[in-house]
Amino acid sequence: MRAISGLWRWRHNPLRRTTDLVESWVALAALFLILVAAPALGSLVGTVTQDALQQSVREQRHARHPVPATVVGRLTASAPVPDPEIATGRDVRSRVVADWTGPDGVHRHGRVTTDLKSPHPGDRFTLWTDAHGRTVPRPLDPTTATTHAVLAGLGTALVAAGLTEGIRRLVLWRLVRRRYARWDQAWDRAGPDWGRTGTGS
Template structure:
């Protein structure tokens, strides 16, 4: 709003310098780019990220299969990191056996969400087509959240870039204005204000 009022105020002012008008126009263009351009960029980036992530979700769901695994024996308990996971998120390493999607029997050490596993306990394990244990596939809601965050980040980055360019232009204009003032002072000379006093 300051940009618009600045343009209107300087429109017919006889004290207006060229740099004042340029500064007001730069502020107005930057405001429009931040209010319109940054959200458009954010939407475009978010849309592209959403498409890519949802495609990845479909590919992972197609390539990964849930199977039921059985605990043979516990190996170790993994304490959760208190900074990134809640205390109730207990994980354990166990020796388990499961049947791969191709029908072969598999066994090996895996991580499970069972807090205190006992031999014979069952849990869901994600495997690839060969029966090797893999991480759980990305779900659609998490993919959407990542896409929204990417769009918001792109919009914020675009707005910051516009503001940085605006500040750089204004800084250059102020330097030019000061240089012109210095030139005007040099033309006035060291006796400015004392002309004709005989000094």
């Protein structure tokens, strides 16, 4: 609103300088970019990110398979580790030695992580593997993918708005410097004759 009122104020003002008009137009353009262009860009980035992440979710769910596994023993030397695939990061997974049979029918044995809080030999849990039975992280959750897309869109909008405001402030700084330079030039011309009779002052 300040930009619009500023343009209206300078419209027919005899004291208007070119820099005043430029400043008002720059402020109006920045206002438009922050209120319209930045959200539109954020929405576009969020949509593209959402499409890409949901496609990745579908591909991962197609390529990764849940298989039943049985705990053989717990690795007591290893401390529980947080699961990087969980959005909250609060869930903790334990490392165990387990047996499982992959989708290819091959029996496997190895060290894996499980979401069992206190695993004991014989406990069963679900393990994610690829088509050859090798352990892989569980597929990305659709809700987590959507959260990442929303954050990407919001981040893009905020960065665009901040960049626009930074450019506006830089232009304003240059305009103020130009005004001061012109004032100095005008004062240098008028200074020697200031207050003298018959000089038109």
